[in-house]
Amino acid sequence: MWIYEKKLEYPVKVFNTKNPKLAKAIITQYGGPDGELSASLRYLTQRYTMPTGKSKAILNDIGTEELAHMEIVATLVYNMIKDASIEEIKAAGLEGYYADHDKALYFVNGDGVPWIASYIQSKGDPISDLHEDMAAEQKARSTYEYLLQLSDDPGVSETLSFLRQREIIHYQRFGETLEHIYDYYSKDRYYFMDNAP
Amino acid sequence: MVSARKRMLKELMAYEFTAIELNLYLDTHPRDRKALDIYNKTVHILNELKHEYQTRFGPLTNFGFAFSDYPWGWIEEPWPWQINFADRERSEI
Secondary structure, three states, X not given: OOOOEOOOOOOOOOOOOOOHHHHHHHOHHHHOOOOHXXXXXXXXXXXXXXXXXXXXXXXXXHHHHHHHHHHHHHHHHHHHHOOOOHHXXXXXXXXXXXXXHOXXXXXXXXXXXXXXXXXXXXXXXXXXXXXXXXXXXXXXXXHHHHHHHHOOOHHHHHHHHHHHHHHHHHHHHHHHHHHHHHHHHHOOOOHHHOOOO | OOOHHHHHHHHHHHHHHHHHHHHHHHHHOOOOHXXXXXXXXXXXXXXXXXXXXXXXXXOOEOOOOOOOOOOOHHHOOOOHHHOOOOOOOXXXX
């Protein structure tokens, strides 16, 4: 069960509300391969087959935080194209997106390629899954750094920096979880204790 | 001028972020008593702040997690993506 909280995780600032060019790049963190939709769905679907309470908790909680990041990215994009004119949308190369979606939010990367489930994996093997998760956090960190290079709005950059920092923390927590899983599998266990914490 | 609502929201965000960060840390360090203590103190402050915010500006959560005045307050705008913290002078929120 999830409940919704009617607030963002971070106070999003957008100074330029006619910035479809930057919005076109940032939307990849909404529906691109290393974006927040991929992140949240990856962790939330991998959590079912994690072997311990600790590993289930971390995937559940980081997956939930990623949903909040998806909302932050959507808020950025929504506010960056809100006041853009047709001319500005055309100049930004966003007319293809506009033809399909107007100014609505849709899960695409920076080139308009729609999100696909094969961006993520759910392998059942917690060692494989946690390695994927750690790699995903690093790829998202790189993406935020490229977006920070592209950003011409200090308000947007502030929010992108926050999201970049979260990737680093998540990477750290997944690393600790991986160590814990290695410990868990290196201990002798009996079949009747397999569900013990 | 920053509206009272935005100021409260920012304060809520700060405390809730503290709780999120400590929660993730505690997931992998469940026996860190000091972190747990800060977490529980944060929950206490957060509950008080949420109560104050909801009394002034309506429910923050749906599905039975907050009371509502008449008429049903959940549908009131702005929704979170309609609040731009760069618009300091807008008085409607």
